Amino acid sequence: MQVELIELVEGRARFLLRGVTPAFANAIRRACLAEVPSLAIDEISIYDNTSVLFDEQLSLRLGLVPIKADDLSLFRVPEECECGGAGCPACQVGMTLSAEGPCTVHSGDLRFSDPGVKVVFEKIPIAILGEGEKLMLEGIVTLNRGTVHAKWQAGTQCGYKNLPEITISDRCEGCGKCVEVCPRKVLVIGEGEGKVRVHDPISCSLCKLCIGECDVGAINVSAVEDVFVMKIDTDGSMPAKDLVTGAAGEIRRRATSLSQQLSDLA
Numbered sequence: 001m002q003v004e005l006i007e008l009v010e011g012r013a014r015f016l017l018r019g020v021t022p023a024f025a026n027a028i029r030r031a032c033l034a035e036v037p038s039l040a041i042d043e044i045s046i047y048d049n050t051s052v053l054f055d056e057q058l059s060l061r062l063g064l065v066p067i068k069a070d071d072l073s074l075f076r077v078p079e080e081c082e083c084g085g086a087g088c089p090a091c092q093v094g095m096t097l098s099a100e101g102p103c104t105v106h107s108g109d110l111r112f113s114d115p116g117v118k119v120v121f122e123k124i125p126i127a128i129l130g131e132g133e134k135l136m137l138e139g140i141v142t143l144n145r146g147t148v149h150a151k152w153q154a155g156t157q158c159g160y161k162n163l164p165e166i167t168i169s170d171r172c173e174g175c176g177k178c179v180e181v182c183p184r185k186v187l188v189i190g191e192g193e194g195k196v197r198v199h200d201p202i203s204c205s206l207c208k209l210c211i212g213e214c215d216v217g218a219i220n221v222s223a224v225e226d227v228f229v230m231k232i233d234t235d236g237s238m239p240a241k242d243l244v245t246g247a248a249g250e251i252r253r254r255a256t257s258l259s260q261q262l263s264d265l266a
């Protein structure tokens with residue numbers, strides 16, 4: 001297997017996986033979506049809510065606020081914590097929210113008992129409070145996985161496709177019809193060029209509209225079977241690099257466990 005990085009910024013990774021099966025590419029995608037633990041508000045106790053929002057709506061909004069930690073490795077999933085899930089600084093972080101209208105309550109108004117824990121985005125609107133309306137609540141932030149609930153899903157858009165391969169034969173007359181029909185601007189004909197050329201093959205969606213437009217059959221588009229373009233975006237609670245390496249680590253952990261159990265049976 002070979003990995004070729006295309007783009008890596010804080011919350012986004014694009015890379016090529018060469019020499020793998022669709023099942024392996026899909027395992028990486030699924031692990032990025034649901035297997036890498038992240039933080040989320042898990043339980044809340046509402047002491048005062050005179051806003052127009054029902055308690056349930058408020059809870060739902062708070063649960064979906066992305067939360068990050070300076071060092072996520074300090075935290076444990078409650079069931080895997082040394083305290084057995086009873087509650088300790090490694091598996092629970094306290095959270096409070098107190099506000100009185102008129103104002104708009106934002107995610108940045110949440111206060112955490114651990115100074116290393118913060119919301120990813122300060123300006124997510126939680127509620128609009130009218131004159132004299134109040135919100136007072138406290139809650140618990142825990143680490144868990146997307147398999148338990150989508151609020152612990154750090155991967156947002158995680159997908160893959162086969163690497164497109166586009167070939168142009170000598171029959172090309174440079175008419176430009178394929179360039180015009182391509183919705184992804186993959187093809188170009190430069191000034192003075194008598195033939196179309198492929199400008200950005202990775203953006204190709206394999207729609208094959210270009211093939212249908214070519215009267216002389218000069219263009220062909222196919223998918224490379226064992227090369228995948230991986231696209232991984234996070235909710236900002238962790239860098240995309242950590243999400244992908246965490247996903248790969250989870251797959252390795254499971255494979256090692258399976259191997260161990262099978263050898264124990266033998």
Ligand code: SF4
Binds near residue numbers: 174176177214218
């Ligand atoms: S439509 Fe066919 S002939 Fe025209 S530019 Fe494209 S590949 Fe060449």
Ligand code: SF4
Binds near residue numbers: 183
């Ligand atoms: S298959 Fe679709 S996206 Fe790809 S080059 Fe042809 S028209 Fe463009």
Ligand SMILES: [Zn+2]
Binds near residue numbers: 076092
């Ligand atoms: Zn604990």
